[in-house]
Amino acid sequence: MNQPDSYDSKLSQARGLASQLGMFAEENDIPKDLWDSLEATIYDFYEVSHDR
Numbered sequence: 001m002n003q004p005d006s007y008d009s010k011l012s013q014a015r016g017l018a019s020q021l022g023m024f025a026e027e028n029d030i031p032k033d034l035w036d037s038l039e040a041t042i043y044d045f046y047e048v049s050h051d052r
Contacts, residue, residue, distance in 0.1 A: 007048060010046040010047060010048045011046070011048045011049075013046055014042050014043050014045075014046035014048050014050075017042055018039050018042050018043070021035075021038065021039075021042070022035070022039070025038075
């Protein structure tokens with residue numbers, strides 16, 4: 001269950017990246033619709049659900 005490509009591992013990586021980029025977006029007044037699109041793309045890239 002400690003596979004590097006497990007769902008939980010992917011979800012953790014996606015959340016970490018989204019969190020870091022979210023702070024950047026806030027600090028630099030990135031428009032919400034652009035940030036929402038980027039966040040969705042991050043979760044799609046990792047093939048995980050944002051709602052879990």
